[in-house]
Amino acid sequence: xxxxxxxxxxxxxxxxxDSFNQLIVRWERPIYALAYRVLGRxxxxxxVCQDTFLRAYRALPGFKGQAKFSSWLYRIALNLCRDWxxxxxxxxxxxxPEDIDPAELLAETQPTESIEDLVARRELSAxxxxxxxxxxxxxxxxxxxKEYHGMTFQEIADMQGCPLSTVKTRLYQGLSQxxxxxxxxxxxxxxxxxxx
Amino acid sequence: MSVTFECGDKNALVAYLYEECxxxxxxxxxGHLTRCDSCSSEIDGLGWTxxxxxxxxxxxxxxxxxxxxxxxxxxxxxxRAPLPAWAQAVAALxxxxxxxxxxLARGPAAVREVASNQPPPATVSTTSIDTASRDDLVxxxxxxxxxxxxxxxxxxxxxxxxxAPSSDEETLKKVEALLAQSEERQRREFTLxxxxxxxxxxxxxxxxxxxxxxxxxxFQGVTGNEIRQQREAIDRIxxxxxxSQQGR
Numbered sequence: 001x002x003x004x005x006x007x008x009x010x011x012x013x014x015x016x017x018d019s020f021n022q023l024i025v026r027w028e029r030p031i032y033a034l035a036y037r038v039l040g041r042x043x044x045x046x047x048v049c050q051d052t053f054l055r056a057y058r059a060l061p062g063f064k065g066q067a068k069f070s071s072w073l074y075r076i077a078l079n080l081c082r083d084w085x086x087x088x089x090x091x092x093x094x095x096x097p098e099d100i101d102p103a104e105l106l107a108e109t110q111p112t113e114s115i116e117d118l119v120a121r122r123e124l125s126a127x128x129x130x131x132x133x134x135x136x137x138x139x140x141x142x143x144x145x146k147e148y149h150g151m152t153f154q155e156i157a158d159m160q161g162c163p164l165s166t167v168k169t170r171l172y173q174g175l176s177q178x179x180x181x182x183x184x185x186x187x188x189x190x191x192x193x194x195x196x
Numbered sequence: 197m198s199v200t201f202e203c204g205d206k207n208a209l210v211a212y213l214y215e216e217c218x219x220x221x222x223x224x225x226x227g228h229l230t231r232c233d234s235c236s237s238e239i240d241g242l243g244w245t246x247x248x249x250x251x252x253x254x255x256x257x258x259x260x261x262x263x264x265x266x267x268x269x270x271x272x273x274x275x276r277a278p279l280p281a282w283a284q285a286v287a288a289l290x291x292x293x294x295x296x297x298x299x300l301a302r303g304p305a306a307v308r309e310v311a312s313n314q315p316p317p318a319t320v321s322t323t324s325i326d327t328a329s330r331d332d333l334v335x336x337x338x339x340x341x342x343x344x345x346x347x348x349x350x351x352x353x354x355x356x357x358x359x360a361p362s363s364d365e366e367t368l369k370k371v372e373a374l375l376a377q378s379e380e381r382q383r384r385e386f387t388l389x390x391x392x393x394x395x396x397x398x399x400x401x402x403x404x405x406x407x408x409x410x411x412x413x414x415f416q417g418v419t420g421n422e423i424r425q426q427r428e429a430i431d432r433i434x435x436x437x438x439x440s441q442q443g444r
């Protein structure tokens with residue numbers, strides 16, 4: 001039987017560590033993905049992810065359920081990412097693809113995807129990650145929360161502590177900036193049409 | 197109320213893009229896009245950029261985080277939970293205070309009891325010499341001294357005490373002998389422990405020295421190999437130079 005987040009939170013609050021571990025299993029990948037996209041480094045993302053659950057566990061007695069557990073968790077993770085960036089005093093750096101391992105590529109290839117397609121996809125992924133670095137922290141976070149975590153404008157506004165209209169502005173400006181960056185790197189809409 | 201859309205309203209276009217606008221506004225924008233090339237190309241461009249974002253996938257390592265609590269952190273009922281340090285200190289003080297007050301309350305009566313019932317010298321038997329602790333002996337000495345003092349000051353007691361002065365002297369001598377034996381035993385134990393500690397320390401020091409020597413030896417071996425290899429390389433280079441010079 002699958003329990004809801006709320007049930008697992010209630011059980012965790014009464015001291016059931018196994019229930020909290022179920023919450024970790026459920027949410028560790030999205031939190032890791034968020035941290036990775038914001039910070040751009042695997043090790044940092046892993047540390048932030050671990051720290052997020054540790055802090056969440058400690059703060060669990062104070063969680064009254066006003067927000068969704070996932071939103072609460074995302075907020076903790078984003079605060080940690082912000083602290084991390086501030087502490088390290090370094091711009092987010094995305095890892096560019098290193099030497100491509102053929103065995104790894106084969107394992108990653110979808111049944112309908114050729115090796116060439118996969119290499120192109122990885123290359124584009126690196127270009128997008130690099131282009132994301134050109135955005136401000138607020139724009140990047142808004143786009144990440146919207147595109148990869150399916151949050152509503154209101155949820156993002158709550159998370160970022162800003163008005164709804166500001167979220168829309170950040171998304172619009174962020175996407176426009178990203179489009180320009182991709183065009184500059186030869187992956188714009190026009191170049192794509194020419195290639196095809 | 198009619199919904200209006202101003203051409204180029206970026207917030208409205210974003211809301212339309214993410215399908216987070218009122219149905220009426222959505223219809224209005226859809227109609228506008230069929231007529232306005234600028235807004236239409238803007239929406240196409242934003243949509244295309246969104247489609248590019250789909251390929252950005254983070255590496256997903258095996259995470260497997262688990263929360264493990266040490267046993268003492270498990271939540272116990274309040275009556276089984278360990279007391280904080282301050283509470284333990286308060287409890288210790290209370291117990292000490294109660295014990296002290298009880299002791300003070302019982303103190304004079306106990307002395308009187310000792311004074312009225314002359315303790316027979318045989319109560320401290322030779323068999324108890326080995327088992328009596330230092331504290332017991334100190335307490336016994338105190339009791340005896342106070343009893344003797346009482347006997348000497350009180351007149352009726354003085355008569356009783358006068359009847360057996362030699363037994364008091366003997367008791368005191370025995371007590372002093374017991375104390376001396378106890379101190380001697382403690383000195384011996386202390387010496388033995390000191391010797392044991394010194395021996396352990398020496399053994400550990402030898403083990404550490406052996407491991408240090410071994411590590412240094414390995415390092416020297418590695419360094420020696422490297423030096424030998426470098427010398428061989430230099431020799432080869434020199435011979436090559438010589439051969440080339442001879443060729444000229």
